Structures are given as C-alpha cells and as structure tokens.
Amino acid sequence: MTIEYQGVPRFELESIPPRTWTPLSQGACAELQGILRSSSILTVVGDGDEPKLLLVQEEGMSHRPSMLYDLSPAEILRYWSLLTPEQRAAFLEARAPEDALAGEGAFLVAQYKLFVEKDTLFDRFAGIFHAFGCLERNIREALCNGREREAAYRLFGRKYDSLGKLLERIFKDNAEGKGDPIEHYVTILCSRQLVAELKKEHMDYFEKHADDTKSLLTQMRNVTQIKSKIIERAPNKMPEFLEWFERWFLRRAVPVNKEEVS
Numbered sequence: 001m002t003i004e005y006q007g008v009p010r011f012e013l014e015s016i017p018p019r020t021w022t023p024l025s026q027g028a029c030a031e032l033q034g035i036l037r038s039s040s041i042l043t044v045v046g047d048g049d050e051p052k053l054l055l056v057q058e059e060g061m062s063h064r065p066s067m068l069y070d071l072s073p074a075e076i077l078r079y080w081s082l083l084t085p086e087q088r089a090a091f092l093e094a095r096a097p098e099d100a101l102a103g104e105g106a107f108l109v110a111q112y113k114l115f116v117e118k119d120t121l122f123d124r125f126a127g128i129f130h131a132f133g134c135l136e137r138n139i140r141e142a143l144c145n146g147r148e149r150e151a152a153y154r155l156f157g158r159k160y161d162s163l164g165k166l167l168e169r170i171f172k173d174n175a176e177g178k179g180d181p182i183e184h185y186v187t188i189l190c191s192r193q194l195v196a197e198l199k200k201e202h203m204d205y206f207e208k209h210a211d212d213t214k215s216l217l218t219q220m221r222n223v224t225q226i227k228s229k230i231i232e233r234a235p236n237k238m239p240e241f242l243e244w245f246e247r248w249f250l251r252r253a254v255p256v257n258k259e260e261v262s
Contacts, residue, residue: 001046005035076166077131132190156212167219181229192220
C-alpha cells in the first residue's frame with residue numbers, strides 16, 4: 001500500500017495484520033509528522049481497486065500548535081472576553097492571514113474586513129482582569145460538566161487562545177522589547193491567580209495533568225527579566241513594592257455582601 005498526500009506518494013506499507021498496533025518505520029514516521037502539521041487526511045492506494053481516504057487519529061491534540069492564527073497577547077485577551085461563538089468567529093475571520101486565503105481550501109476561510117480598534121480597554125488592566133474572569137468561568141464550567149479535554153485546550157494547549165500560548169507570546173514580546181513590562185507582569189500574576197483558584201476546587205484534575213501543570217507553572221515563575229525592566233524605573237523603591245504587590249495580588253479578595261456594606 002502506498003500512502004499519498006495531495007497526490008504525492010509519501011511512504012509505503014507492507015502487509016499489516018488487522019486490529020493490531022504496528023509501529024511505522026523511522027522514515028514513515030518523519031513523513032507522517034510533516035503531513036500532520038497541516039492535515040490529518042491521507043490517501044491509501046493499493047488496498048482495493050480504488051484509492052481510499054485515511055483519517056489519522058491523533059492523541060494530545062491540545063498540544064498541537066495552531067497553523068492558522070498567531071494572535072498577540074492583547075488579541076488573545078480580547079478573544080477570551082467575547083461572549084458568543086459568533087463574536088469569536090468574526091474576530092478570528094477578521095484576522096485570517098493572507099496565505100490562508102489562497103491555495104487549496106481557501107474557499108473554506110471567510111474573511112471580514114479588518115476594523116479599526118480605537119479604544120484600548122482590552123489592551124490595559126481592566127481588559128486583562130475581565131478577560132481572565134471570562135477564562136476562569138469557562139474553564140470552571142467545563143470542569144464541572146465533565147469536559148476535561150476542553151479545559152486542557154484552554155489551560156495547557158498550544159492553540160492560539162490557550163493560556164500557555166498567551167504566556168509564550170508575552171515572554172517573546174518581552175525578549176524583543178515589545179509591549180509594556182507592567183502589563184506583562186500583571187498578566188502573568190493573573191495567570192498564577194487563575195491556576196491557584198482552580199486548583200482549590202479541582203486538584204484531582206491538575207494531579208492528572210501533573211507534567212502539563214508543572215510546565216505551566218514554570219512559565220509563570222520565569223519573570224526575572226520582566227521584573228528587572230520594571231525595577232529599572234525606580235531601583236530604590238520598586239523591589240520592595242513589587243514584593244508587597246505580588247503577595248497581596250495573588251490573594252483573591254473575599255467579596256463583601258451588600259448587607260455588610262449597608
């Protein structure tokens with residue numbers, strides 16, 4: 001049997017026993033890995049008179065990088081804040097890269113005219129807090145309703161809208177001198193607070209994903225360079241202030257009842 005992709009033979013298979021796991025050769029693995037970056041559908045030639053389609057079943061899909069979108073930290077936060085699937089779809093369609101609108105499958109990608117974003121609500125602190133509130137609510141709902149895979153996508157995944165991707169973009173922008181270090185720092189603190197709050201109610205879930213959790217926490221704690229840029233602005237007072245700020249920021253305030261206020 002010959003395995004093809006887009007009409008081009010990629011590798012061959014000898015006879016394979018039915019319903020039995022059979023490892024591929026090293027060369028076939030390398031070919032398949034390259035194909036899976038853009039598609040999970042292959043063609044099998046030789047198993048019968050007509051070619052047949054083969055769908056590759058993949059595990060760990062949450063860790064598969066997005067090939068279509070690479071959003072900035074501000075865009076990820078704005079995406080989290082959108083309430084309806086229609087709003088999120090329009091947001092992504094407006095940001096479809098030009099190369100997604102050409103070639104095979106281009107007719108499947110809709111494109112909205114890019115609009116001018118005049119306000120900066122979602123680029124500043126109110127937007128950061130609102131976005132993380134929406135993300136926490138969505139993850140908590142997924143975990144409470146048995147949708148653990150959805151929660152894994154949002155927390156540990158490599159897609160354009162995952163928490164891990166947001167942290168990756170923040171550290172990348174910081175290394176390249178882009179963005180505001182204070183916004184980066186506050187966003188990372190929000191990430192730490194989010195995970196800490198979710199772990200209080202869903203510790204079993206995080207224990208099940210111990211390696212992913214460890215990797216995510218390691219990302220969050222890697223803030224030395226970001227903090228150093230903030231400290232440069234006031235080297236005498238800023239270290240002490242950041243220590244105080246971080247300690248209190250990570251402790252979520254208890255909501256005050258209306259009766260207590262009155």
